[in-house]
Amino acid sequence: MKSALRYAGVKSGDSVMLPSFICRDLLSAVAELGAKTVFYEVDTALKPMQLDPKISAKVIVAVNYFGFAQNLEPYNEYCKQTGAIIVEDNAHGFLSRDENNNLLGTRAKFGITSFRKSLRVQDGAILTTSLNDHEIDEQLDCIDSPVSKRNNLLRLLPSFESRTKIPFVAIGQSMSRAIRLVRTGSALPKPDPNAETTIPGLANPHLQSVAVLEALDEAQEILRRRNLYQVLRSQVVATGATMIFADLPDNTCPYGMPVYANEESRRKLAKVARQNRVTLMSWPDLPNNTISTAPGFYKQVWLLNFQ
Ligand SMILES: Cc1ncc(COP(=O)(O)O)c(C=O)c1O
Numbered sequence: 309m310k311s312a313l314r315y316a317g318v319k320s321g322d323s324v325m326l327p328s329f330i331c332r333d334l335l336s337a338v339a340e341l342g343a344k345t346v347f348y349e350v351d352t353a354l355k356p357m358q359l360d361p362k363i364s365a366k367v368i369v370a371v372n373y374f375g376f377a378q379n380l381e382p383y384n385e386y387c388k389q390t391g392a393i394i395v396e397d398n399a400h401g402f403l404s405r406d407e408n409n410n411l412l413g414t415r416a417k418f419g420i421t422s423f424r425k426s427l428r429v430q431d432g433a434i435l436t437t438s439l440n441d442h443e444i445d446e447q448l449d450c451i452d453s454p455v456s457k458r459n460n461l462l463r464l465l466p467s468f469e470s471r472t473k474i475p476f477v478a479i480g481q482s483m484s485r486a487i488r489l490v491r492t493g494s495a496l497p498k499p500d501p502n503a504e505t506t507i508p509g510l511a512n513p514h515l516q517s518v519a520v521l522e523a524l525d526e527a528q529e530i531l532r533r534r535n536l537y538q539v540l541r542s543q544v545v546a547t548g549a550t551m552i553f554a555d556l557p558d559n560t561c562p563y564g565m566p567v568y569a570n571e572e573s574r575r576k577l578a579k580v581a582r583q584n585r586v587t588l589m590s591w592p593d594l595p596n597n598t599i600s601t602a603p604g605f606y607k608q609v610w611l612l613n614f615q
Pocket residue numbers: 330331333334371397399400422424433592
């Protein structure tokens with residue numbers, strides 16, 4: 309995201325408009341350029357409530373939440389009136405397309421796709437731009453050192469899981485949360501105090517992440533994700549949770565199944581996740597500045613993650 313903002317001309321003192329329903333880590337890309345974040349709210353369908361042209365920004369970020377195409381029309385309208393540039397945040401939408409069969413992440417001048425979220429790899433994201441090669445930096449060198457043992461294990465587990473029908477990943481996740489709860493008093497990792505200001509680690513991807521990306525059978529992966537979505541539909545509704553996207557449009561490759569759930573439904577969803585050998589995750593921490601004013605439904609979002 310930092311590179312996309314930089315290529316879009318974001319400089320110190322500029323404003324970048326982000327939805328307030330966003331993971332707080334993304335703010336570090338804005339902060340590292342010395343720019344300011346301005347928030348707009350989204351509704352329960354995760355579409356912008358209002359993009360006010362009186363609030364100007366150098367860049368406006370449109371998010372394809374969970375791989376479902378965001379309608380870019382209101383964003384185009386906002387840009388027409390303000391001169392802002394759209395960055396399409398397709399962190400969740402690897403392989404997904406919109407109703408016109410356009411690949412998500414390629415529909416604006418700049419797009420990012422965080423394929424590390426969809427594949428079991430340690431790192432890796434794609435920046436898409438309509439700029440010419442001579443206007444952008446060279447591809448970053450890959451890190452040619454072994455990836456973490458945890459990551460290697462995660463990549464091997466799907467075939468064990470489908471052979472044994474045992475949800476190793478979900479069990480492992482429950483165990484590590486229980487251990488963390490005993491050790492630290494919190495089942496989830498403590499928020500990083502620097503998450504909104506500093507991007508951790510190197511931007512370079514591991515060689516293995518790129519190799520996994522290149523070896524992927526994309527058609528098969530899209531089919532797997534779409535089938536899972538259909539299989540889970542009735543099970544999820546039976547928990548009392550509400551699907552955020554009731555329809556699965558033809559070209560959508562879902563990151564997972566996002567739902568609104570209260571505590572009771574959440575417990576039932578955890579069981580559905582184990583039975584279907586997927587994991588259940590909460591939305592990452594919201595930005596500090598938006599937590600106190602965020603609509604209640606932001607905090608009820610859960611994801612059955614198809615990774
Ligand atoms: C909508 C959205 N955009 C961007 C990011 C950041 O992606 P990455 O962690 O791959 O930099 C996230 C992280 O969760 C996200 O949810």
